[in-house]
Amino acid sequence: MKKKKGNVSDKIFNIVIYSFFILFTILCVFPFYYLFINTISDNSLSAKGLVNFIPKGIHFTNYLDVLKLKGLGQAAFISLARTVIGTSLTVIASGFLGFIFTKKEMWGRKFWYRFVIITMYFNAGIMPWYITMMNLKLTNNFLAYILPSIISPFNIILVKTFVESIPESLQEAAEIDGAGVLTIFAKIIMPLIKPILATITIFSAVGQWNSFTDTLFLVTDQKLFTLQFVLYKYINEANSLAALIKNSQSGIAVANLANMQTATSIRMTVSMIVVLPILFVYPYFQRYFVKGVMIGAVKG
Known part of the structure; x- marks a missing residue:
């Protein structure tokens, strides 16, 4: 009898839990779904807020037309370049520094580690930051997107804690075989x-x-504008841009947009363009995410 009651209570508990997470998932996914159906629906209906759950007057010309906006291709290239180069260098630097800070024989290890970590808690503000960047000749320079983000104290903490969970005997065995610091780190x-x-x-x-x-x-x-900055401008200027599109005759892309686009369609479409790349990249790395955060955040 107790076993039967236990089974019933377990089933009720599972139903409640699954229902909660299904509802939570719907709440997370719905904003993206709502954004997407408005980008492929009739623009006049979308502008009036009449598209809520099911797309109406389906078409895909919004994406084709918005992609023709001036400077979008170059901006996408800059964003892609800064993401690939910046991320690669950040990962390499975080990995190596996190590893080095675990080496007890490192000269001044505690001082340099604290010197890096203290930057998490103190920020000089926008003006000193801007003056520093200007003095380093990083205004109107692609390196401004790369260099400031290479060293991340938070990332270094995660890597250091993760490395400390690895048995030291592995490194000691490699050192006995004559492996140097770089060899141990790489292999x-x-x-x-x-x-x-x-x-x-x-x-x-x-x-x-x-x-x-x-x-x-x-x-x-x-030429150095990023995709997000261009789209940020388009979103903020959507009303004036839509009016300009309707009144202007300077170019094929503008002429095509004049017949269809509204401020709402521009906002929705450019927002979707920003979100899509991350939606494709995230699932690939997601399988490592939970394990990485848990091991990197708790010293084992």
Whole structure:
């Protein structure tokens, strides 16, 4: 009898838990679904807020037309380049520094580790940061997207903690065989810390891809504008852009947009363009994410 009651209570508990997570998943997914169905629906209906659950008047011309906006291709290339290069260098630097800070024989190890970590708690502010970047000749410079983000104290902490969970005997055995620091890092440590590196890759890639404030403060050269900054401008200027599109006759792309686009369609479409790349990249690294964060956050 007790067993039967236990089974019933377990089933009720499972139903409640599954129902909760299904509802939570729907709440998380629905904003993306709502955004998408409005980008492929009749623009006039979308502008009036009449598209809520089911797309109406399905078409895909919004994506084709918005992609023709001036400067979008170059901006996408800059964003892709900064994401790939910046993420790669951040992951390598975080991995190596996190490993080095576990080596007890490192000169001044505690001092340098604290010197890096203390930057998490103190920020000089926007003006000193801008003056520093200007003095380093990083205004209107592609390196402004790369260099400041290479060293991340939070990432270093995650890697250091992860490396400390690896048995020291592996490194000691390699040292006995004559392996140096770089060899140990490349051939022993790197393969073992893939989960935490994948986690850092997600953090860094999302941050690089979504960033636009550095462009806002440091870049005036349109050739160095990132996709997010261009789309940020389009979203903020959607009403005036839609009016310009309707009244302008300067170019094929503008002429095509004049017949169809509204401020709402521009906002929805450019927002979807920003989100899509991360939605494709994240699932690939997600399998490492939980393991990486758990091991990197708790010293075992």
